[in-house]
Amino acid sequence: MKQRVSALLREKFGREVVLEKPRDRSFGHFATPIAFSMAKELRESPMKIAEELASSFNESDFFSSVDSVKGYLNFRLSENFLSDYAAWALDNPDDFAKQEKNERILLEFVSANPTGPLHIGHARGAVYGDTLYRLARHLGYDITAEYYVNDAGNQIDLLGLSIQLYGRENILKESVEYPESYYRGDYLAPLAKNAVEKFGKEILSDDSRQKELALWAKDGVMEIIKNDLADTKVFFDTFVYESSLYADWDRVMAKMGEGVYEKEGKLFIASSQKGDDSDRVVVREDGRPTYLAGDIVYHNQKFERGYDHYINIWGADHHGYIARVKAAVEFLGYESSKLEVQLSQMVSLLKDGEPYKMSKRAGNVILMSDIVEEIGSDALRFIFASKKSDTALEFDISEFKKQDSSNPIFYIQYAHARIKTILSKSDLSEDEIMSATLKNLDDNADMLMFDALLLPEIIEDAFSSRQVQKLPEYLKSLAASLHKFYYDCRIIGTEDEAKLLKLLMVVGLSLRTGLSLMGITAKDYMTKEED
RNA sequence: GCGCUCUUAGCUCAGCUGGAUAGAGCAAUGCCCUUCUAAGGCAUCGGUCACACGUUCGAAUCGUGUAGGGCGCACCA
Structure with missing residues (x-):
C-alpha cells in the first residue's frame, strides 16, 4: 500500500518522497512534507507549493482526496482501493502480506556451545533470530536458519x-x-x-x-x-559442527594467502591490515587452533556455499570480534559487506520487582526452560521481540503472568478472541458476510480497516531494518483500535452487521498473521486461568 | 587509556531515511456495565528527549564535544 503510494508519487514528482503517518488521523491516510524540501529550490513558500501540488491531483481510483495543510500534503486513499485490497486479502489469507524476494540469506543464530542447557541470554538471540527468519520467509526470501556447534576447543x-x-x-x-x-x-x-x-x-x-x-x-x-x-518454537534448518571443518584446514589457509603468517612458532592473521586493532593468533605454539580458527574455516564454508547475504546474531559481548572475522572474510576473497552482524544485548530479569534468583540446581544461571515454564513461550517470545535486540533490557516476569490489559500479549490475544466471538454469535452466513461491500464506512471503521491493511509494510520494514519490535508495536496498536471500536460500535443486530463483520475479519487476519510471524498462535477464545 | 554502545514521563520501553501539539504500558487519581466476554473503554496527572555547541526553514532524530552507565580490548569460547 505504502509502496504503491510512494512509487506513484515518485513518478509524479520525479524524486523520492518521504511518506509518513499524519499526526492527526483526520488528516488522511498518508502525509508528506515534500513541499518543505521543494521550497528552497523553488524559492516559494511551502504552503503555496503544497497548495499547488494538492490541486494538481485529479480525482482518481487511488486517492479520494489530496489536501494541503500548513505545508504538508495529506492523502486519503479511495474506498475503492481499500475495499478491493481488503476483499482480496480475505480471499487469499495465505498470501496476505507475502512477497517474492529473490535473495538467498544464511542466518546464523544461537550457536550456544554444546556444554549445557540454554540460559536466558540465549533465549533473546533465539527469539530475535527466529522472528527475523519467519519475517524473511513470509517476504519470500530463500533463508536458511543455521546453528554453529562449537564442538572443538x-x-x-x-x-x-x-x-x-x-x-x-x-x-x-x-x-x-x-x-x-x-x-x-x-x-x-x-x-x-x-x-x-x-x-x-x-x-x-x-x-x-x-x-x-x-x-x-x-x-x-x-x-x-x-x-x-x-x-519456544525455534527451529533450525542446518547444524554445522566445528569439528567437521578442520579437514579443510590446509586448503583454507592456502586460500588466506598473505592474510596469515608465522611468527614465534604461531600462526597469525594479519587482520590489522583490514581495520582490526591488531593481528590475532590463529594457531598456538603447541598447534592447537584458537576460537578464531574455527570461525575462519566456518565462514569460508559459508561463503563457498554461495549465499547473497549473511546475517550472524551474536551476543553483544562478542562485538569486538566482528572486525577480525570480517578481515578473514576479506582475505578469503569475499566481500565482507555481505556479512552482517546483529548483536543481542544482555537481559536482566526481575520478579515482583526483585532480581530473579538464579537457581543453584541450574548452575547459577537463569535457564531458558525455567522462564518458559513460568510465563510460557508466547509471553517470552513477545517480550524479547518487543524490545530492540541491541539494547540492554530489564523486565519483570510477573507482568507477563497477568490476565488483563496490562499484559500486551494477553491484550492482543483478547482482541483476536473478541473478533472470533462476535463472528460466532452472528446469525449471518459466511457468504452473506463475504459478499458485503466494505464501502461507506464511517471514519472509525475506515481507519480500523486501514490500520489492519498496514501489516504488509510493517513486515517489510521490520525485516529490512532488522527492527523486529515494529511488529509487536503494530499489533498492540491494532489491538487497541479494535478494542476501542468494539466499545464504540455495536455490531450484531445492526443493518451494517455483514459489513462490520467483514471488517473485523480483516483485522483478525492481520492480528493472526502478525502473531504467527512472532511464533505465537492466535487464540479464538480466552479461558481464564485460575492461580 | 582505546573501541563499540546506551542515556526519552516516577518505572519499563517505543519513536531516530530530520518535519505538523514527543508516544505506550505500569504506577497515581477519577469516570463508563439493562449493550456482541468490564479479561474492555474514556479521562486527568506526569517530559529542559543527559548536557553544551554546531548543521538546517525545521533536531529526540544528523555532527562534534562533555558527563554518566553497559560491553569489549585473550594464544577463553
Missing part, C-alpha cells in the same frame, strides 16, 4: 571434566575438589549416569578420556538445547 574438554567431577561426587561418592572453572547443573546427572552405563565407571576417573567422554556427551547436550528451542 577447550569448552569440550571442560564438559568432559565436568561430567567426571559430577559422577565422581554423586555416583562414586568420592569427595572431589572442584577447579576454578567447570560446568554445573542438574543436566549433568543423566549424562554421568548414561556415561557409566555405556563406558563403565572407569571413565569418570581417567583424565585421558575426558575428550572421548565429552564428544559422546555433546550429542546429548545438543538434544537438551534442541528441546529448549522447540519449546
Whole structure:
C-alpha cells in the first residue's frame, strides 16, 4: 500500500518522497512534507507549493482526496482501493502480506556451545533470530536458519571434566575438589549416569578420556538445547559442527594467502591490515587452533556455499570480534559487506520487582526452560521481540503472568478472541458476510480497516531494518483500535452487521498473521486461568 | 587509556531515511456495565528527549564535544 503510494508519487514528482503517518488521523491516510524540501529550490513558500501540488491531483481510483495543510500534503486513499485490497486479502489469507524476494540469506543464530542447557541470554538471540527468519520467509526470501556447534576447543574438554567431577561426587561418592572453572547443573546427572552405563565407571576417573567422554556427551547436550528451542518454537534448518571443518584446514589457509603468517612458532592473521586493532593468533605454539580458527574455516564454508547475504546474531559481548572475522572474510576473497552482524544485548530479569534468583540446581544461571515454564513461550517470545535486540533490557516476569490489559500479549490475544466471538454469535452466513461491500464506512471503521491493511509494510520494514519490535508495536496498536471500536460500535443486530463483520475479519487476519510471524498462535477464545 | 554502545514521563520501553501539539504500558487519581466476554473503554496527572555547541526553514532524530552507565580490548569460547 505504502509502496504503491510512494512509487506513484515518485513518478509524479520525479524524486523520492518521504511518506509518513499524519499526526492527526483526520488528516488522511498518508502525509508528506515534500513541499518543505521543494521550497528552497523553488524559492516559494511551502504552503503555496503544497497548495499547488494538492490541486494538481485529479480525482482518481487511488486517492479520494489530496489536501494541503500548513505545508504538508495529506492523502486519503479511495474506498475503492481499500475495499478491493481488503476483499482480496480475505480471499487469499495465505498470501496476505507475502512477497517474492529473490535473495538467498544464511542466518546464523544461537550457536550456544554444546556444554549445557540454554540460559536466558540465549533465549533473546533465539527469539530475535527466529522472528527475523519467519519475517524473511513470509517476504519470500530463500533463508536458511543455521546453528554453529562449537564442538572443538577447550569448552569440550571442560564438559568432559565436568561430567567426571559430577559422577565422581554423586555416583562414586568420592569427595572431589572442584577447579576454578567447570560446568554445573542438574543436566549433568543423566549424562554421568548414561556415561557409566555405556563406558563403565572407569571413565569418570581417567583424565585421558575426558575428550572421548565429552564428544559422546555433546550429542546429548545438543538434544537438551534442541528441546529448549522447540519449546519456544525455534527451529533450525542446518547444524554445522566445528569439528567437521578442520579437514579443510590446509586448503583454507592456502586460500588466506598473505592474510596469515608465522611468527614465534604461531600462526597469525594479519587482520590489522583490514581495520582490526591488531593481528590475532590463529594457531598456538603447541598447534592447537584458537576460537578464531574455527570461525575462519566456518565462514569460508559459508561463503563457498554461495549465499547473497549473511546475517550472524551474536551476543553483544562478542562485538569486538566482528572486525577480525570480517578481515578473514576479506582475505578469503569475499566481500565482507555481505556479512552482517546483529548483536543481542544482555537481559536482566526481575520478579515482583526483585532480581530473579538464579537457581543453584541450574548452575547459577537463569535457564531458558525455567522462564518458559513460568510465563510460557508466547509471553517470552513477545517480550524479547518487543524490545530492540541491541539494547540492554530489564523486565519483570510477573507482568507477563497477568490476565488483563496490562499484559500486551494477553491484550492482543483478547482482541483476536473478541473478533472470533462476535463472528460466532452472528446469525449471518459466511457468504452473506463475504459478499458485503466494505464501502461507506464511517471514519472509525475506515481507519480500523486501514490500520489492519498496514501489516504488509510493517513486515517489510521490520525485516529490512532488522527492527523486529515494529511488529509487536503494530499489533498492540491494532489491538487497541479494535478494542476501542468494539466499545464504540455495536455490531450484531445492526443493518451494517455483514459489513462490520467483514471488517473485523480483516483485522483478525492481520492480528493472526502478525502473531504467527512472532511464533505465537492466535487464540479464538480466552479461558481464564485460575492461580 | 582505546573501541563499540546506551542515556526519552516516577518505572519499563517505543519513536531516530530530520518535519505538523514527543508516544505506550505500569504506577497515581477519577469516570463508563439493562449493550456482541468490564479479561474492555474514556479521562486527568506526569517530559529542559543527559548536557553544551554546531548543521538546517525545521533536531529526540544528523555532527562534534562533555558527563554518566553497559560491553569489549585473550594464544577463553
